Amino acid sequence: KAGVTQTPRYLIKTRGQQVTLSCSPISGHRSVSWYQQTPGQGLQFLFEYFSETQRNKGNFPGRFSGRQFSNSRSEMNVSTLELGDSALYLCASSLSYTTIAKNIQYFGAGTRLSVL
Amino acid sequence: KQEVTQIPAALSVPEGENLVLNCSFTDSAIYNLQWFRQDPGKGLTSLLLIQSSQREQTSGRLNASLDKSSGRSTLYIAASQPGDSATYLCSSGGSYIPTFGRGTSLIVHP
Secondary structure (H helix, E strand, C coil): CCCCEEECCEEEECCCCCEEEEEECCCCCCEEEEEEEECCCEEEEEEEEECCEEEEECCCCCCEEEEECCCCCEEEEECCCCHHHCEEEEEEEECCCCCCCCCCCEECCCEEEEEC | CCCEEEECCEEEEECCCCEEEEEEECCCCEEEEEEEEECCCCCEEEEEEEECCCCEEEECCEEEEEECCCCEEEEEECCCCHHHCEEEEEEEEECCCCEECCCEEEEEEC
């Protein structure tokens, strides 16, 4: 069974550009969550999608957005990139909502974004 | 707002030692507590998940316990091996957004 796949693995962008990251969840999983990981702030929750609907959102500016398609694949978009957006962006998939007690999250390898 | 703290931040031990990693959380109204392992530059690998109704979970040399009343969870690693070297993170799940600790960086030297 294939795991969570994130593409691309590495990205280099310049300030002001926008970027789109992709996440393909484990087959049968309907929930996709996105996280940002930096040395300064650690792992922070961005948002969660379930059946194409955003269920939960962390404390990030509106430049960060996402969507989920009918096949559960998800994309995350960051517009008007800033230097501080340099981070490892992780995607996690699960069978159900993150608020379900027995719900295990499975993570992808991440996309390393560098903003110059 | 939930806050998750992990102590110690770093740990270096010789092979064969039994270890205890600590995770504390401020809001005891959690649904679950999940432990992950992260290797450098990689994603997270789920190790154990303890539901709020459970007290502990075991997998091989790993045992995780949960005490909601005191806001604590511990991850016990028996007979540590160099391959256990990684960063270990805990995450609390509840009615709020998933919240992670900053992790414990573990080095097990031969």
